Amino acid sequence: MVKQNYKNGGVLKKSIIWWLLFAVLMSSLPMAFSLGTLRIFIFANFIAIFAMSWDILSGYTGYVSFGQPFFIGIAGYASAILTSHYALPLYVSMPVAVVLTMVAGTLFFLPALRTKGTYFAMVTLAFMEVTYHLVQVVKPGITGGSRGITGLPLLVTGAVANYYLSFFSMLLVAICLLAIGKSGIGTVFDAIRMDEDAVKSSGLNTTKFKLFAFMLSASVAGIGGVLYTHYLGSISPRGMFDINFLFTILIAALIGGERSIIGPIIGAYFLTFLLELLRPYIPGSWRYLFYGMTALVVYNYFPKGLYTMITAAGDRIRSGMKRGEQYDSKAS
């Protein structure tokens, strides 16, 4: 049934309609919400980009990275230094920063040739921590030391413009990654997660595919990182290379549901809004406790994430409706 639909392009058409609806709905948000709420949406969009960059690497290929902030920070710092210290314009600094991030991605790729699972996760965590220390010590005149760099040029000003920029970047990244995920490449990524040796023995060069996954993840994180840095207008070591930042990205991807690209978007929105909705009822630090507890419970009891739960519920409703139709036609 599903296969036939796919052949006819039915599913594809349907999903295009859904994406268009989503885009129109999200584009109309600035009319409905205050600037403060819009800023929350902007933050959610960025977290979604970061979570997707984690998903395409770790969700698909199974190489779980604990160092995604490393990519984001490298991109942010590269662009920040190029604009503040070398006075380069943004349209030069940003692409250069993204390319540099992809070069940094090969640093992650080297240990992935030898290690897997826990050990790979620890290497990436070590990379993040080492950069946190080095950024403060090596050439503090350029990196701004532990205080970081402030007063960076902004890409666009105002909440509305920033909202559109962040949302459409997020949408573009999502569609590209989704297309890759659904293509043959995505299937190979999946297969690498399940049994790398089997993929190798069927004649595919897994190293090449892994390298592509790392480059893809690094470039998405890099794009998100430069946009985020030039949205904030400042960058600091603790803001970037931090376990709490990693935690936010990781649980957005996991709670939304890994290996789906759409899941991390749902996760990012869900968690950002959970935190905001709680603001009037629960004071300050209690919110973070509640946030963490929610993450722990959802991850432990619904390990497949919200996206799978939603689609499963949708399927059940649809099949229920179909059964109802059959019943109706029989009755008439």
Place this chain on the structure above:
Amino acid sequence: MNSLLELIPSIVNLGISMIIQVVLQGFLISGLYALIAVGFTLIFSVGRVMNLAYGIYIMLGGYTYYTLFQVLEFSKVISLLGAVMVGILFGIITYYGIVKRLLNNPIAVEISTLILAVVMQAVIILLFSPAPKAIWPIISGTTRVGDILVTWNIFFAMVTSWVVLGALLVFIKKTQLGRAIMAVSMDPKGALLSGVDPERINILVWGLSGALGALAGVFFASYTQLDPTMWVTPLITAVAVVIIGGVGSIIGSLVAAHIVGFMETITTTLIAPELRGVFTLILIILILVVLPKGLFGKAEL
């Protein structure tokens, strides 16, 4: 020329005193690191999982001791025991609450324990405020070795560490229960077949790990200070020790703790104090890329 020649003895003197300082500081800090890492190694050996909430036992130990001793004014011994009890309790809670359900999936355990660590950080902030707190030395006073000032506190930490590690080694090698732990760490299925209850061993190991973490935490906190993010540094030290020492060897982690401790001391004294964590992290990366089994590891992973 003359003045240059006169300088030589003082340079030699400086060199010798520096060597003494590095050796002394190295042994003192390495003792503390061995104590920090051993609880972490224990869990990794038995369950093959990295417990990223381990840093929380260290932090809880420090904060419990602070509360009992400095706020409620109990005696030192009671405060220390209280800290260890909290550690045991929290270790067993981690096992039952999270780890037991996910044991066949190490990455899931690591992510869950990381989330737990961040949650506990929020709890500590709520209970104690984010401001750092000073903890009084457990043994006050200082002594001089040559020109170098050594606090009795860190010396006591090192001695405790050696005593605890020795006791642990005897426990694991000589007692029935200890050998059962070793059996599970070598081959869980084989251990099960020869009548070892893995459930019992797991509870024992997680409780023991919590106790060791909390005990190390009291010393670590009195060596540095208490604050809600203090769990990250000792956790990374423990990860480094496990990775350098390899799986399933207490002697290996003892040697690894000394490698890490001496490397940090040498960096602090000779290069720059800000870089002290960097070389440890670079060593983690290098070892994992070049020798994924660690320097002393024999088990496959």
